[in-house]
Amino acid sequence: MxxxxxxxxxxxxxxxxxxxxxxxxxxxxxxxxxxxxxxxxxxxxxxxxxxxxxxxxxxxxxxxxxxxxxxxxxxxxxxxxxxxxxxxSDSYLYNELTDLLKEGEDFGKSSGRKGIKALVEFVSANPTGPLTVGHGRNAVLGDTVARLLEWTGADVHREYYFNNAGRQMRVLGQSVRARYLQELGKDAELPEGGYEGEYIRDIAKKLIDEHGDSLLNAEDEKVFKESAEAAIFEEIRKTLERMNIRMDSFFNEHTLYENGSIDNVLKVFREKGMAYDEDGAVWFKTTEFGKDKDTVLVKSSGEPTYRLPDIAYHANKLERGYNLCLDVFGADHIDTYPDVLNGISVLGYDKELVDVLVYQFVTLVKDGKPFKMSTRKANFVTLDELMDEVGEDVTRFFFLMRSPNTHLEFDVAQAREAGEKNPVFYLQYAHARIQSILRKVHETSDRSGESNLSLLTHDSEITLIKKLLSFPDAVELSATHREPHRLITYLNELASTFTSFYHDCRIMGVEEDLQQARANLAAATARVLKNGLRILGITAPDQM
RNA sequence: GCGCCCGUAGCUCAACUGGAUAGAGCAACUGCCUUCUAAGCAGUAGGUUUCAGGUUCAAGUCCUGACGGGCGUACCA
Known part of the structure; x- marks a missing residue:
């Protein structure tokens, strides 16, 4: 139109x-x-x-x-x-509504992004502990934007990037060893800055079950680190699964060292005069791109900073043929983004192909006051705990309902009592209600499918039809901006428009042709609600 | 100090990227269940969009400055 x-x-x-x-x-x-x-x-x-x-x-x-x-x-x-x-004109509306019913579960899909091979990288938390509320926003945003891209025609790959070689992970292994020794009655203390969470003890206990005390004389923390990594990743995977998120791949930073990507970045940078040595470290000339200072790529200890593998990783993605690389990360990482873009353009890649979705922090409010979370200090609420309290659907919905660009206030107490009057139920309720009506209609009438939609002339009916037809626009808008909350706003409006229709126009007990037309209108509404909720990764129950 | 983000109803947030009378949900108040799910509907109240300038037919939205908040600003990730 x-x-x-x-x-x-x-x-x-x-x-x-x-x-x-x-x-x-x-x-x-x-x-x-x-x-x-x-x-x-x-x-x-x-x-x-x-x-x-x-x-x-x-x-x-x-x-x-x-x-x-x-x-x-x-x-x-x-x-x-x-x-x-x-x-x-009304005839236009009836024709479009007929098409909507025909398209069914595909209504709302479009092909505007056909030809786009997208790699969405998200979560990417190192396996040092369970996923927390802080990671939740990242996970749910990333997955939902991936779904939006899929709905608008793109071919999407979901990737989780991690690093199991750094200092964090060493400390993790040492923490597990300390707990292992303590469980066996030995004298041991957590290392400086060690992980205090109860899950560390669980991993240590599991090691005792499997190996008894045979690890008492283990040379270093390697075996502890590895088993911790495996156990934690298993938990992370389960948590994601529970949230309706399935990664297509997990990319280990280590790969970039093994296949020479890291060395290659340094080599090309040096050739192009964009890197130099000073004070025993290797520097990236970020001042060339307008930054105040140059940036260290390799520390004097010989260890790279995280920027170097970040650049190599993005080059790797483009090397794999993706023409849209979408990164999802919190506002605290925003400063690394220009370095990565400049880095890959030095390497000769098109930085326009890299896009970023930055979200503001989740402020956790517990007992009426905000508090700082720290995985290391075991001062956190895990995503699993949250889902136990409020359910998977509410959890996803909660993280999506606000613009990524604004701070999300997460009141744990409020989330706990959310139960009945939670906004997500408004949408699910509308869907369940329609299904209930349709079941009743089918019981009392043999007629199905075809109907004369031009009998729908009431203001509430016309308004509802128009709202339904704008669903594809809402999906598209949400996808281009990478902002799922726009779709939620649309679905809320749709549900509200439907309930107005529901109160104004009876479906059952009216003349049969009209009943059938209204039943089809209700079915179309259920269809759109269901499709929308599917994009959000939230269930659309038939009964509540 | 410098950079990025934010400031909208009592609270949490929208506003289709510059459009017409700034909208929802909680909370408050008033009505509505002998008929399809009241987890709902209809209505009332609540605003100088932090402040001051500027740009133009038009500014919550863009530019400048001030004030307030968040996050960065490491040879940490």
């Missing part, structure tokens, strides 16, 4: 003798106030200046030369300072 209108307007403008370079981009938008029509354009106002004419005058001329098909557009009006409003 949008394209149809753009084309019609363009033709009319040309006919009016407006030259091509004067014609602005023709914007079609949905007015906030439905009484203004179903679509509107502001071209007349945009043209006011170049044509040196009153916008309303331009609008009048445009409307009189504009040609539209009456089976699609019923009325064209001029309003306000020079808006041109279009009202869809």
């Amino acid at each position: 949008e394209q149809y209108l753009q084309k019609a307007i363009l033709e009319a403008l040309t006919k009016m003798g407006v030259s091509g370079d004067q014609i602005p981009e023709i914007q079609i938008e949905t007015p906030r106030d439905p009484s203004h029509g179903d679509a509107a354009t502001n071209v007349a106002m945009m043209l006011a200046k170049p044509l040196r004419n009153n916008p309303r005058k331009i609008a009048e001329e445009l409307v009189s030369t504009l040609k539209t098909d009456s089976s699609r557009i019923e009325a064209v009006e001029i309003a306000g300072p020079g808006f041109i409003n279009f009202r869809y």
